[in-house]
Amino acid sequence: MATMTQSIRRSAIGLGLFAVITGGTIAVTQALTSDRIAEQAARAEAKALFEIIPESTHNNDLLNDTVVLPANNRLSIDGSVTAWVARQDGQPVGIIMPVVAPDGYSGTIKLLVGIDPEGTVLGVRVISHKETPGLGDRIETRKSDWIKDFEGRSLNNPQPREWNVKKNGGVFDQFTGATITPRAVVKAVQKSLVYFRQNRQVIRASLNRPSSGQGPEITPGDLTDTPLNLEQS
Template identity: 65%
Template structure:
């Protein structure tokens, strides 16, 4: 009986050690994986910034000229976030907002929306998604030209009812076999334009385009 008890205790200790080691390995792997994913997203964002506003169109360091803007849950910005500005000879030429479309077919779709001072879209780029290959992934610039249709668009071009896919009465194309993904991205771009319109004072003050003393 004593031998049996010792055997059971050894087995229990062995199982406990195995569980601790396995749990630790999984935790470390998860942390490392998340860090790599964050790095990949950061690199994708950096590339996308210069695709939306090419270097020859601004003379500031956009990556360094990042600033915080306030949350606006009604328009999909649930917490304060970092935006980037582009200037040329001290004058603003564009603002890039990070946007999340929460209603993609397979989850969140992260994108950047560039907007000029007049409120027109300079460009849109997808930086992260899990949409279906061959269908929803056509929102990526490298897979199709679909996102280029946003260039030059504004809140009145088209009117509010046009900011959806053609299947729902809008002006933007959907993909064959995939409507949810382009509809989600279109909705997110429209919300970015609404945010830009409704937060002009925040954008001017926090990007350094206005003097706070002149606002009083």
């Protein structure tokens, strides 16, 4: 009996030590990789910014020139909105806002939408989504050029009723076997344009203020081979 009790105690102690060591290893691994993950996410976001408004079209520090805009549920973002500003010789040439499409097929789709001072779309990029590979993931530029169809669009181009996929009477292509994903993105981009129009005066006033905010310490040259972060977030 004593021998069995000792054996059970040794097993319990062994299991306890194993749990402690395993938990410690996981904690250390998370601590060591968290900074790297954050850096990769920042690089992916920065790469998308320079795709929307290329370095050749502005001469300010885009990554660190930010403004805080009013909160608005049209962007599906809680709280105020921090946006990036592109300037040429001090004059604003575009603003890039984070936008959320909450109604993707598999959940939230996070976007960056660039708009010029006149309310025309400069570009749109997806920075995070959970859409079905081979179907909904065609919103990624590495899978198709579909997202580039927003460039040059405005609230009147197309007309409001045509801001939808073709299946629903709009002008934007849907994907074979996947209509929900592109429709969600189209609606999110349209809402960002409505937000811009409704807050035009506040946004213009913000753009004319001195640069504020601190972005990631990354230069355009660091972004050449950085893939976009399109994993679950």
